[in-house]
Amino acid sequence: MTSPATRRSGGRAARRAARAAPLAQDIRPIRPGMEGGTLRTLSDADMQRIHETAMDALEQIGLIDAPQSGIDIMTAAGAILGDDGRLRFPRALVEDTLAIACKDITLPGRDPANDMHLSGHRVHYGTAGAAVHMVEPDGRTYRESTLQDLHDAARITDQLDNIHFLQRPMVARDVVDNREMDLNTIYACCSGTTKHIGTSFTDPAYIPDALEMLYMIAGGEDKWRERPFLSNSNCFVVPPMKFATESCEVMEACIRGGMPVLLLSAGMAGATAPSTIAGAIVQATAECLAGLVYVNAIQPGHPAIFGTWPFGLDLRTGAMSVGSGEQALLSAGCAQMHKFYGLPGGAAAGASDSKLPDMQAGWEQMCSNVMAGLSGLNMVYEAAGMHASLLGFCHESLILGDDLIGQALRCVRGIEVDDATLALEQIREVCVGGPGHYLGTDATLSRMQIDHVYPTLGDRTSPKEWAEKDKPDLITNATTRKQKMLSEPSTARFDPILDHALRRRFNIHLPA
Template sequence: MTDQAPLRTGGRAARRAARAAPLADHLRPIRPGMSGGQYSPLSDADVLRLHTAALDALERIGLADAPPSGVAYLTAVGAVLGDDGRIRFPRALVEDTIAKANRTLTLHSRDGLHDLDLSGTRVHYGTAGAAVHMVEPDGRSYRESTVQDLHDAARICDRLDNIHFVQRPMVCRDITDNFEMDMNSVYACTAGTTKHVGVSFTDPAYVAPAIEMLQMIAGGEAAWRARPFVSNSNCFVVPPMKFATESCLVMEECIRHGMPVLLLSAGMSGATAPGSIAGAIVQAVAECLAGLVYVHAVKPGAPAIFGTWPFDLDLRTGSMTGGSGEQALLTAGCAQMHRFYDLPGGAAAGIADSKLPDMQAGWEQMCSNVMAGLSGLNMVYEAAGMHASLLGFCHESLIMGDDLIGQAMRCVRGIEVTDETMALDQMAAVCMGGPGHYLGTAETLGRMEMDNVYPALGDRTSPKEWAERGKPDLIARATQRKTAILAERSAARFDPALDMAIRARFNIHLPA
């Protein structure tokens, strides 16, 4: 409580200054990795039925199109190659893999200050996606995304307390060569933030050069393998129930080089996955269990995230809807399956179908973000900045999303019931001979920063004060903060000698 002492002495200015000072980490009202799991959309019996159905699907249906190397790995551990070319997974093999899988996983940051503990129901929010457009809210327009936009997004995320990791949220549309696009994506993200980064690769041959760059940044192969600060987002399946051949080869390469893998199954409910929420969850779970067997066949114990990412479909139009209540339930249901398996897991939430950061975007983003956190989802991907059902990314929305996620994390924290928080002694002091209110009491001042999350941009002034301040606009304030962040040099930038060495080896499109 020593951090709170200044709040109880001195004048109003001193108290305000003390409140403005950052709290010690253990006193902050919200922190990365707070435990969720309070919300369970499925009963225990439902969870068991979904698990049994997933095992049945793997045993009866299996997955098609495994690469020859994948067939060799999988059959060596007990999977069965059928005459129809499908790999089937005996129940005992799957259950044995689940039993042996890692129950804890740390996704490292480059600076060691933002490591993510994925054990239990610890919750972390971050970006993700492959948007091809940038949203320009001032002009209410869309344009193609660039490598500079990606770098700027990483730099902004580095400054946002409630964005805990940075998975590449948009594609560098200004780089047409796939190899150079992949290398520049790695560079743009890692030069923009020291938080954990997630990237994708379009060809297995591109993994080794990317690892070379990452080892240069880490300070050698041993340092990289000890603390891999970049993971691979890998769409190893093409739903329904088929392996994605090239992505599987990428996955094998990443595992060999010590890079953690996100096993990403992204079926579309009603199109590439069953139209029911339960059916879409069963298929995603089955596909990710197959991926887990694959990973452990390549290297037992290799770090992997159980990435059930089923998406919802608006069956009236055939368009994806990431902002629906059904999407929120899909993600929450998947999070509960992760809890059942006690495996590090991730899924998508926080997506807006709205084209702009408006009221529709607000309700869409908050609904699924809160439900994901309350469900105890370890990695909440695409939690901020995503619009138009993943087609557009917005820097201003990313900044406003930091406020939104702060409120979601406060919901995750929940309500602490102790003798102190029930406050009977305080009630007695205030009501019997006291001032008759709690404003300004030592207890109120002592807990106001530890218990409450205050928005950085959200406006809580009265209409009169709002008018006196010139009726500030939320998006305009987000643009101002974006401009201020990008006006400063990136704290994550590389040492000049290292940057020169990387540029000598790779064709980096960002200016030095």
């Protein structure tokens, strides 16, 4: 006969084994697309006033410097070209556009398990940016970023549960030809991750080749158009209230090629946007509404992400302040405006002004990531890895950001209140003739994985245990994990036949 002690021990062993096994996606404590929206930094009246002011700005001020093709497209839709060269947008035109704009966007991954559904307050975190340096925390140095660094960032992202998409976070400075840089960026990202990818293009003349590469990777143009796994991050405006002529031409070509677009307005509050938080949100909203008219005049209902990205500025020095509380408020307010219009949207949060993954980086990254998530921002760009006010990217920080975003997502999930979580019967069993504590009870053990998020690298040991383990260092452990992740073959790598075809057609700089 088995003793009670043996049965208990066996039960504990079984529970430990169950806890070690990966959880099913639907019962994980956090996952992509969790619903935020509980934080409201703007009242309904505030949002209405921002909307009315943005509409006034479009009607009375308008935007300048659209390419001739864009002028033709938008005036045909109802925009008015003034003698001063500015395109103005009647309120009725904007309202009609909002009625037909795509409200429910799915951004596919090459693996359907990584698809992102952007409706409502669903929250997704990912990378973004155009950093020109890599941060090397070991030597506390900066160096120029390379194509290999970009590919490695994609490979790391592919293995991190809480980084849901990869928008190109750095520029491949070792590829000097712009056309080859754009094409190699696609190759490096797509061969590194099966999550959705975002990138930009420097010249509209490069788009046909880019689309050809994407069609080849997808297995044909029809398959690409069915599941476009890469979107164009497009800075279609140069704030304040000016179209970016060449970027607009890129956008037109991408739309016609079946590529989703991110309408990115990135004014600097106090420099290229009003210094007040409300004013910066007004301008970004107006610019993105103009972009929405542009997109839908080309292709009604084309997937376009409402990318209000106003950035903070340190008015003492003129330096960016992406890690500030003002930045957190800017992005949270923008998230509310996206929901005001019922549009899928994105903004920047999670970047740091700190030069290294240190305490400053931690408080800056968490502050805006949590606020953006609680506000229900669909796409949180710059959420991990970005330092030095967007000038530096760090692989170790990307890995640590996965832990940080895990805690942010737990905040997004919020507090469930029902009969089970109110726990009256647990309290009764523990307090009336029970052990007087909840450690090891069936109720505690059964919920420890579905309710709680545990960091991968974050250290919760006591000082004594920490010392007994030779005082492990967070950055050193992140570097060790990076090396392990990069030592394994990429699961996103191309089939050898496809890879050979791509290399025969394009000048691929990464080694085979």
